[in-house]
Amino acid sequence: MLGTMTPLETTTTPRKYNGTSSIYLPTVATITNAYTETAMEKVFTVRLPGGENLNHNPGQFVMVSIPGVGEAPISVMSSPSRTGETFDLCIRKAGDLTGVLHDLVPGDQIGIRGPFGRGFPLEVFKGKDILVAPGGLGMAPARSLIDEILDNRDQYGRLIVLYGARNPAEILFRDTLREWRGRDDIDLLVTVDHPDESWVGHIGVITRLFPRVQINPFNTVGITIGPPIMYRFVIIEMLGKGLNPTQIWMSFERRMKCGVGKCGHCQVNHRYSCQDGPAWTYAEALAFEEAL
Amino acid sequence: MTLYILPKEQLPVFVDKLKADFRVVGPVKTETGFAFDDIKQAEQLKLDYPTTILPPKKYFLPQREVLFNYHTSINEKGARQIDTEPVFQDVQPTIIFGVHTCDMTGISLYDKVFLEGFKDEHYLARREQILIIGIECLKPCDDASFCKDMGTLTAPPVYDLHMTEVESRYLIDTGSEKGEELLQKYGEVKLATTDDIRDLSRTLSAKWPRFRHRLKMSRDQLPSLLTINYGAITWDHLGERCLACGSCTNVCPTCFCFDVQDELDINMQDGQRTRLWDSCQLHEFALVAGGHNFRESKASRIRHRFMRKGKYIHQVHDILGCTGCGRCERACLVNITIPGTLNALHDEMQLDANPAAG
Ligand SMILES: Cc1cc2nc3c(=O)[nH]c(=O)nc-3n(C[C@H](O)[C@H](O)[C@H](O)COP(=O)(O)OP(=O)(O)OC[C@H]3O[C@@H](n4cnc5c(N)ncnc54)[C@H](O)[C@@H]3O)c2cc1C
């Protein structure tokens, strides 16, 4: 037994250990495409070595890093149905890391760990009407779910998307929204808090859209992704539509440093949002004193 | 598993022999108290120490630890390139001498946190090379400890060897095969006789009355006490006093939360990704982009710390997150204490607790 211990080494300086890898070591991936979406958001297409499939679920995230700058959790924007050799991330410039990421161009390498966490359970959603209510940047992870449903359209019931942005300039994926509006198998309503002269759509916070849709509460799941201030009110609307807390899914934003349930930052009560979340049912969230 | 005896005067010989093949660390006297440090001379090892300022957690989770080295560069096409190489720091055969039973409880929690779910290879690499030699506490460290309340007065099964001082000898229990082998190879030991074992039981039963209870409730009641008291006014009172300095979490043998930071060398190309001890008592701990802070007030942060100690960690790992070592009480400049707080919650709710239960 003692023989399996490596011989005495007096130095305490870092060294390699038996060629083992580390859960904290990112895979080096390459950006293959990058484009500006709005003044604050850019979309990046990322390729893992050998074009390996990310194998994620809608709602899961990856840890994106630039050595020397840092690492942050970013939701996967592309749906599993559209993920082959590459996947997409939509990144808002919010600080140090995301600021440097915005300067990257195709050919540049970044670090990727993951996918991590519990995404949305597609097997539960199948056969049901889906009401998705993203706010702001929440549209990026919502895209993963919506595109997945559109690509497997016959497996789901109605698809209703209620999207709120602060102002017209912050609306994400305008071309895609236009395309969705042209389809008869998706009901899309978009609103902005602060319109400008060009805006002819709905005005007001996202909750104002709810009276405009009819749903069958017995066969619908509601999904909301956005900042806490927004999902609190959206949940009230969903409850008002007759959904019960187990039919409502949400995604928590929490600070995360490890992504693997160790560092403590994303803790909500006794659970780790990076492991048991970031997707939670409202029923689960209600059981947490801390969550809402 | 098996009980052996080592005459006290044989201890330095045992230590010296171990030092030939292992890094040996243990409690030594310093200017400010006792601390775990490398044992350079066998006589430095003080097994009858009261407590150390820091627990032995630094050997399991260094305060600053390199996770990997990186090299960034620009290739001939002008694209950013990344090279990485994992680093496993402080991995060497190490014997930690003289670990108190409360601190062993902390180590058993770390083992669960870092080895269950995703395996933390950095922790594992070090852990595999560490042997723990515990020491039975025969009297309380000082007035700040409340190990009896927390049920940490007996050793949890993480030790390789566990020593109890009985008159002129140590009785040593082996907790693992490695421990057994260590004794056979390096120690001048004999199997304990029935007389030795009788003396040991006498020593152990004599120790209990020396420890006192400080909690007005039993530890089994802590999860429910904290659940009921989530909205207690006590948290606001503590929030007004707390300095949010993080000393309490730094010295705690069960705190393990960390931050991850990149350090960049002066050439702006090479560096290390490191993890560093972090504290949920600091303002930035739960802050996210857009400025939203999930625990903005000091009251909510100190409550979180207590919730973890007495409830959350227990829910996940089936061990309470406090060992009763008393270090946070000794470290806190404004005298915020675990027993004082739990008793205040108890009084606030006038919970029907049985103060005599332990
Ligand atoms: C599950 C999850 C999914 C996410 N998905 C996306 C996404 O798809 N696109 C996107 O643009 N952003 C996403 N974010 C938010 C993104 O992680 C933060 O914007 C990012 O961490 C900011 O890092 P930075 O280094 O640029 O900013 P920093 O310079 O670190 O800080 C800027 C601000 O962000 C705060 N912050 C630091 N770390 C985090 C963190 N991990 N999460 C939130 N705030 C933090 C800081 O306290 C500060 O207020 C997601 C976050 C989570 C938890």
Ligand code: SF4
């Ligand atoms: S909370 Fe305080 S008394 Fe409890 S284990 Fe941590 S430092 Fe010791």
Ligand code: SF4
């Ligand atoms: S040591 Fe005391 S003052 Fe400092 S954060 Fe802990 S409780 Fe607050």
